[in-house]
Amino acid sequence: MNEVIKQKLEDIFRLVFELPSDAKVGDIQQIDFDKWDSLSHVSLMSAIENEFGLEVDIAESISLTSFESIELYLSRKVV
């Protein structure tokens, strides 16, 4: 994946979940991360749509539940 895009995704995760600027985020999954609830998921999707100029449809959004899955999604969607 383009390193610039990955770095941006990492920064977005840290900002949305209010984590330190050097926090490791690559292993974060919604299932075992308390801060990732339905409200923060909305904020996360909005931030990703805004930053990368995308529109994530509802079906796609439901499956984007980890850093890894979002990274994979962006590698397909972002030129």
Add this chain to the structure above:
Amino acid sequence: MKFLEAHAAIKEFSGGPPLKFLLACSAVTDTLDVFVKAHAASKGLDAQVDTLPFDTLGQFLRAEPPSDEREVFVLFPWNLVRETDWRTGLPAQSSSGESVHQAMAESLRLLSLRRSAGFVYIAAPIPPLLGTEARCSELSDQLLAAARGLGATVLSPANFSLSSYFQTGNAFASHALSDIAEAVVIAAIGQQLAPKKVLVTDFDNTLWAGVVGEDGVDNLAYSAEGAGFPFFVYQSLLRKLKNEGTLLVGVSRNDRDLALAPFDLDEMLLKESDFVTILASYHSKSAQIAQVAEMLNLNLDSFVFVDDNPVELEEVRRALPEVECMQFSADGTMLPSILMSLTQRFGKGAHTEEDAKRTDMYRLRAASIVPSEVSGADLRTFLQSLQMKLTIKERSFGDHTRCLQLINKTNQFNINGDRLAEQELQTILSAGGRLIGATLEETGGSHGEVVACLISVDGTIEAFVMSCRVFQRRLEYAFTAWLASQSDAPTQFRYGPTARNEPVRLFLEQIVGTPAGGLIRFDAKNLATSLAPDLQLFDVAAELGDT
């Protein structure tokens, strides 16, 4: 402004006077928060915003208004007529026009009681509430007129997301959050109440289709036909605003005679005499605008700057935050809202004889403006957000049509202005020379092949050109840094000053000091180090070898 940039702006903000207000909206506003804070910070203000719980705007309006709190209402059609809310579904039968108008009248009555409020209206589409398409369209128009009657800043339907509104109650389109937040902050400050005075416009691809320095004055389009139509309409609006008292200023990155050449043909709707002044140089647009403001003795917050180039807009935004910046687009879906936004900022209900003469009065004051050499804003963080991808291509073999075209067409960023015939090129390449091209892509799309560099076997850069469409991106510095990092780096530039290549002189002045014509040493080690930060702005790929 995007999400990460908004957070960066807040982080860099060292504090300022508070901007306290209640953001009154029936939709969820959480995603707007960071952009509101960032836009307020860009104006030196610390936004302190209260909000309403979801879908309580109706109750709020019926309560006693707070006596001393500034309010900003972000309204949708359903805040004027409840039945137009998508989330309530359609009624069992078509609504009667009378009930709809009664509802609208009551909503307007309540809103007009909020005397210290600012309003932003998002003209979202409405469900087919009434019996026919024509009646629904008429209702949309009436809602829009009602919002304008409140003095609302109107934002286009593109700012609304139905899918998001359904899913989460957040009605704002993600890509529009910055624009909506900016409108909210302006409404909170109250600037929307004061009309603007000076419209500063770019020329290439804003006043006319085309780039006069590359396409030539005879290949521009600005007439009421074909590709020129949007520009003809834009010029007609500027002429109207000028006749009603708006001062027009032209700013162009060009040699002055090139910038004025289209006016000399006397075929355009706008004439040079319609402008208070036209500034054309290779210095930053922010510096030129600041000079105009000083010379005309007008505050920068009365200026609006219009340009098609997001890099130029960002430079002015950063250097002169008081100036409102607006991106021009000839796209048919965007042009109407751009022209309406300009009318909102400059339009007057009535104008006087003095308004019509205002330009002539100010032309005298502006006559002595000399282009400023003050440097512009640091654009690095913005340029990083463009995600620029530079692809270096070996053109010594195979198709080099575009490279040769660039060398023979480019005037401004051209190291010596020398033209090259195919045979001459083949002679240099056969002797061991190299021809290198480079393409540029960024988030807005691809610019295609924009750089050509011909190096002879002894390491002399015989030709180095760059399209003026990609100025301001530090691309010439990055490409030079890439050349310097190669094992077979060039050894010297062949520089020749021409009547048109001032951008090259400025570039060489920055990297090697004041250049004299002739051979200039290419210090690869030094350049690789000093220009490394510019190379880091780009994701670089090299497609070298036989093509």
